[in-house]
Amino acid sequence: MTPGTASIAMATAEPTAGLDEALAHATRLLETQPALAGEQAREIITAVGEHPMAVLILAVSHRLQGQLPPALEALRPLVASQPNWALAHYELGIALGLAGDTAGAIAALRRAVWLKPGLPQAWRALGDQLAAAGELDAADEAYASHVRFSTRDPRLLAAASALHANELPRAEALLREHLAAAPTDVAALRMMAELAARIGRQEDAERLLERCLELAPGFLAARQNYALVLHRGNKPREALAQIDTLLATDPRNPNYRNLKAVVLCRTGDYEQAIALYDGILHEHPGQSKIWLSQGHALKTAGHTERAIAAYRRSLAVDPSCGEVWWSLANLKTFKFSDEDVAAMQAQLARPGLSPEDVQHLHFALGKALEDRADYAASFGHYDQGNTLRRAQLHYSADDTTARVEKIERTYTPAFFAARAGAGAAAPDPIFVLGLPRAGSTLVEQILSSHSAVEGTMELPEVISITRELRKLGDAGQSLPYHDVLASLDPARLRELGEQYLEHTRIQRKTGAPFFIDKMPNNFMHIGLIHLMLPNARIIDARRHPLACCFSGFKQHFARGQAFTYSLADIGRYYADYVRLMAHYDAVLPGRVHRVFYESMVDDTETEVRRLLDYCGLPFEDGCLRFFENKRPVRTASSEQVRQPIYRDGVDHWRHFEPWLEPLKDALGPVLTAYPDVPNFR
Known part of the structure; x- marks a missing residue:
C-alpha cells in the first residue's frame, strides 16, 4: 500500500453503519483511485459536515495526487481540532516532509509516535526525516523502532526490542532461532545485519543484506542500510552503485542524496558532493548538520570563504553545536572575533550541553585565546577538552609499546x-x-x-x-x-x-x-x-x-x-x-x-x-x-x-x-x- 493508506484502512476496518461503510470504501479507493476517493470524501463532508476521517481521506487524496497545498490546508486545522489523533499528525508529517519542511515534519512525526508508539510507518518516516536533517544517531533509533513495531510475530518483536535496547547477545540468539524457522523473513535478515554491523562483523552484515535484497529488491530501507555498510567497509564504488539504485526510485530524496555526498567526499569527488549539498540545502535550508557537512567539503576543495559562510549558516540554526565552532577554528588561518569568543563562552556556560559539544567548544576557545596570546587561558581550555575526550576513550600506551616490540621481533633482516x-x-x-x-x-x-x-x-x-x-x-x-x-x-x-x-x-x-x-x-x-x-x-x-x-x-x-x-x-x-x-x-x-x-x-x-x-x-x-x-x-x-x-x-x-x-x-x-x-x- 501507499504510505498512509494502510493505517487509514486499519482505522476504518469492519464498518458498522452507512457512514462507516462510506468511509471504508473511500479508504480503499485511495490505493488505486485517489481522485475518486477525494470525491467521495467531499460527498461525506457535504452530507455530515467536517467529519475527521473524511477530512483525513481528502487530505491523503490531495497528497497522493501531488497537491500539497490543499493537503496541508486540510491537515493543519484537523490536527488542531484532533490534537491526540496519531494518524492526523502522521499524515501532516508526511505532507510537510514532501513540502520540504523537514523540521515541521520531524515535529509532527514525533507527536504521532508519542501518541501511538506502535505505528511503524510513522517511525520509518521519522527516521527518513531525521536522516535528511543529518541527525543520523536519532535516525538510527527511529529506524530501530520501525523494525521493532513492523511485525506482530512475538518472537521477532522480542528480538527487535532487544536490539533496540542494545541487548545484543539476546537479540542475536532470538534472531538466529527465528531465521532457522523462517529463513526468508527479510525484516529479520535486516535486523541481523544491523546487529552484525554493530559488533564489527562487516562481512556478515554485507552478506545478510545481499540476501535480503535478493528476496526483496524493493526493500529500500535494507538497500539504504547496505549502502551505508559498504561505505563504512571502505567499499565506496559498491556503495555508490546502491545509492544510485535508490536515487532511481526517488531522485529528490534528501537522505539518499546526503549519503551519496558523504561517499563522494570519501572518493575525493568534492565538487559533485558540494553540488548535492547545494541542492539539499536549497530545499531544506534549516539543517545545521548538512550546512556543517557542506562546510567540510568546501574547505577541503579550497573554497575557504564559502566554507566559512556554510559554517556560519550552521551556527545560525544551532549556535550550541561545538563541532561547528571547532570547524572554524580548525581552518587554522581563521580568526575569531570578540563576538565569536563571547558567543562560545556563553554556549559553554549553558546547562545541558552534550559532552561532545563541550569538548569541541573547549578546543575552539583554546584556539581563539591562543590567537590573542592569552596562553594560560588557552592551555586551560585545551587541557579541559583533552581531559573530557580522554575519559571517553580506551587507549593504553603500554599496548602501543607492546605492538612496537612485537614488530621489532617479527621484522628482522632475515625475515x-x-x-x-x-x-x-x-x-x-x-x-x-x-x-x-x-x-x-x-x-x-x-x-x-x-x-x-x-x-x-x-x-x-x-x-x-x-x-x-x-x-x-x-x-x-x-x-x-x-x-x-x-x-x-x-x-x-x-x-x-x-x-x-x-x-x-x-x-x-x-x-x-x-x-x-x-x-x-x-x-x-x-x-x-x-x-x-x-x-x-x-x-x-x-x-x-x-x-x-x-x-x-x-x-x-x-x-x-x-x-x-x-x-x-x-x-x-x-x-x-x-x-x-x-x-x-x-x-x-x-x-x-x-x-x-x-x-x-x-x-x-x-x-x-x-x-x-x-x-x-x-x-x-x-x-x-x-x-x-x-x-x-x-x-x-x-x-x-x-x-x-x-x-x-x-x-x-x-x-x-x-x-x-x-x-x-x-x-x-x-x-x-x-x-x-x-x-x-
Whole structure:
C-alpha cells in the first residue's frame, strides 16, 4: 500500500453503519483511485459536515495526487481540532516532509509516535526525516523502532526490542532461532545485519543484506542500510552503485542524496558532493548538520570563504553545536572575533550541553585565546577538552609499546631476506607517514605539485588489509596480523599489493603515474607495505617532538588518534614511533626517506630536491610553488599549505612550555637527542 493508506484502512476496518461503510470504501479507493476517493470524501463532508476521517481521506487524496497545498490546508486545522489523533499528525508529517519542511515534519512525526508508539510507518518516516536533517544517531533509533513495531510475530518483536535496547547477545540468539524457522523473513535478515554491523562483523552484515535484497529488491530501507555498510567497509564504488539504485526510485530524496555526498567526499569527488549539498540545502535550508557537512567539503576543495559562510549558516540554526565552532577554528588561518569568543563562552556556560559539544567548544576557545596570546587561558581550555575526550576513550600506551616490540621481533633482516622479490612490482604509491601534525600535508602538497604525482588523501586501504589478515588467524585463536603475514607465500603477498592498487584506483582522478597515500599511522605497517609493494616509496615526515606533540594535543580529531588526548600518552607514542623507525632504518637501510620539518622550512629548495631524488623524479619549479596547487586537501593543515612556507609555526610551542613538563618527561631521551635518535638497544 501507499504510505498512509494502510493505517487509514486499519482505522476504518469492519464498518458498522452507512457512514462507516462510506468511509471504508473511500479508504480503499485511495490505493488505486485517489481522485475518486477525494470525491467521495467531499460527498461525506457535504452530507455530515467536517467529519475527521473524511477530512483525513481528502487530505491523503490531495497528497497522493501531488497537491500539497490543499493537503496541508486540510491537515493543519484537523490536527488542531484532533490534537491526540496519531494518524492526523502522521499524515501532516508526511505532507510537510514532501513540502520540504523537514523540521515541521520531524515535529509532527514525533507527536504521532508519542501518541501511538506502535505505528511503524510513522517511525520509518521519522527516521527518513531525521536522516535528511543529518541527525543520523536519532535516525538510527527511529529506524530501530520501525523494525521493532513492523511485525506482530512475538518472537521477532522480542528480538527487535532487544536490539533496540542494545541487548545484543539476546537479540542475536532470538534472531538466529527465528531465521532457522523462517529463513526468508527479510525484516529479520535486516535486523541481523544491523546487529552484525554493530559488533564489527562487516562481512556478515554485507552478506545478510545481499540476501535480503535478493528476496526483496524493493526493500529500500535494507538497500539504504547496505549502502551505508559498504561505505563504512571502505567499499565506496559498491556503495555508490546502491545509492544510485535508490536515487532511481526517488531522485529528490534528501537522505539518499546526503549519503551519496558523504561517499563522494570519501572518493575525493568534492565538487559533485558540494553540488548535492547545494541542492539539499536549497530545499531544506534549516539543517545545521548538512550546512556543517557542506562546510567540510568546501574547505577541503579550497573554497575557504564559502566554507566559512556554510559554517556560519550552521551556527545560525544551532549556535550550541561545538563541532561547528571547532570547524572554524580548525581552518587554522581563521580568526575569531570578540563576538565569536563571547558567543562560545556563553554556549559553554549553558546547562545541558552534550559532552561532545563541550569538548569541541573547549578546543575552539583554546584556539581563539591562543590567537590573542592569552596562553594560560588557552592551555586551560585545551587541557579541559583533552581531559573530557580522554575519559571517553580506551587507549593504553603500554599496548602501543607492546605492538612496537612485537614488530621489532617479527621484522628482522632475515625475515625480509627470505621474502625478497615478493609483492606487486608497481611503483605507483608514495606513502607519506609519521605522526599527525608533523608536516606530512606539506610534503604531500609539494610532491603533488609535480606533474608526475597525484595527491589523494589519507587512504584507509592498508589498515583494511591488516583487518583482513587478522581474520585469517581467527580459526581457534586470535593472532596479530604480523603472524598471519609471516605465513603468506610470495603469490599471496603479490595479491595483497594488487588488491591495494585496485581498491585505491577510485581515488586517482588524473593520469599521473604516481599517487600519494598520506595515512600517518601507516608507519606501524611499513613491514606490510614493503612486502606487498616493494617498489613503493616511503617518506617519514618528522617534526620537533614538542612542536609535533603539542600540535596534536591542540587538535580534536574527527576519529582515531586516541593517543593525542594526554601529554604523557602522546609523548610515549612519539618515542615509540622514533624507536620503530630506527628499527626499520637498521633492518631496511635506505628504504625510508626522512624529511625534517625544520629543515624544509630553513632550506626548502635543497630539501625538495632531496625528496624528488629519492622518488626518482626530475626537479620541477612547481614543487617550490606548492601553495598555488588547487587540489583538495583533507587535513587540518589544508589552509596552511595553501600559503608559502613561513617560520612562525616552528617554535610556537614555546609559548606553552610552562605546561609541557609531562610531555617532556614522557619523551625522555628522544627529546634531548632530536634530530638524532637515542640508542634503543
